[in-house]
Amino acid sequence: MTETIAIIPARSGSKSVKDKNLANLCGYPLIAYSIVAAKLSTVVERVVVSTDSDDYKQVSEYFGAEVPFLRPQKFAQDNSTDRGFLLHAMEWMKEMEGNVPEYWVHLRPTTPLREPVLIDNAVEKIRAERRATSLRSGHKSPENPLKWFTKDTHSFYQPILKDDGSERYNQPKEAFPQVYVPNGYVDVVLASQIMRSETTHGNQILSFDTPVSCEVDSPDELDYLRYQLQKDGSVLLTYLKENFPIYYKEQN
Template identity: 55%
Template structure:
């Protein structure tokens, strides 16, 4: 059996959208989409929600997740890091369970539109790459940021790329730039052995996983856009929710 667990962080107290992680998307709490994505994965055995809220925990359990602990408030502040809640969860398992899984699939509720089979592909990729310290997803940027500008204090734009042979870098065709990838919340896979023996989450050898372009909920407008995407393209996860909840 694979040594894989999903962890979904869902702290309360969002400022951009009140109670964002349980806000209704197409009639279901936002967190439910990540829980079901993990449940539909063939590689993940258990789905854990790390939350500081008993209300959120009850909702998570109603969709099939486990909430074996309530996250302490010091790990659920605006300035709290991902490493803090991950370490708390891993240490809890080390102290309270017979076995602590090696592979932790980090699924953010704010990226609700996933394809479960891609989660499995990502987990397999990390398992097959012994030198990798973690895996992160990212999608291809539409153009290189080297074509962008900074702005000086006196109001003038400056190209980020130095001139090459007298040519302004921001005017070069995009085909002359290497592909750049934007990190997203589609999937991270963390190794317990790495995070417990270092001061980082991902380490130096982050295995690249190219995800589909995906939208993330950080504002009301983005939430509305994701609702539009579901209405237009549908969702495997939404269909499962409709059929089972």
């Protein structure tokens, strides 16, 4: 019985970068990196892609993922939540397979460069902490948002952290608690949490520290990832080159 499954969301219709999940990253579609990261994990037993697109389905299967269903359009809108596609996948497996894995490793294609060993470490960490309702990855914020401001209707700054007159926002960053940026490197959600409540992550979110990671939301970030791969390489790109012919002949 499968206990740990990787799920990779890949809806079509991205507006920031057209067909972002298939964007060319050093000869391979963006989504291929997340599929390969899951396949190279030693704890992930199945790799499933949730998509609303036949084209994405074909590409995902080519790189070794399962696409046993197509995601309904109501879960593939700009304002659709993670909970929608996760619950749909869980309920599909319950109905069609009679088994719902407990640990769901949520890998977003837009954060493509991962170390598979960190996926393993994340799953092992949440398995060891029975109080956790989920696990989310993050990296240390280089700046502390508790020192930041919003702007009121008269164009005056208002401190995010309510001020008692001491101008706390002018204190050094060391005076504030460390803040972490959730980065989509590797999140783990529990079927028992999602299917028995109205929440996705619950109130006991286990932390998991990762290196700073770039999330693709613009062509500039794709260019940066290409530079990063050319400079530092990646076990994922090495695997792709060794196991698949070049998918794209030229960079976009």
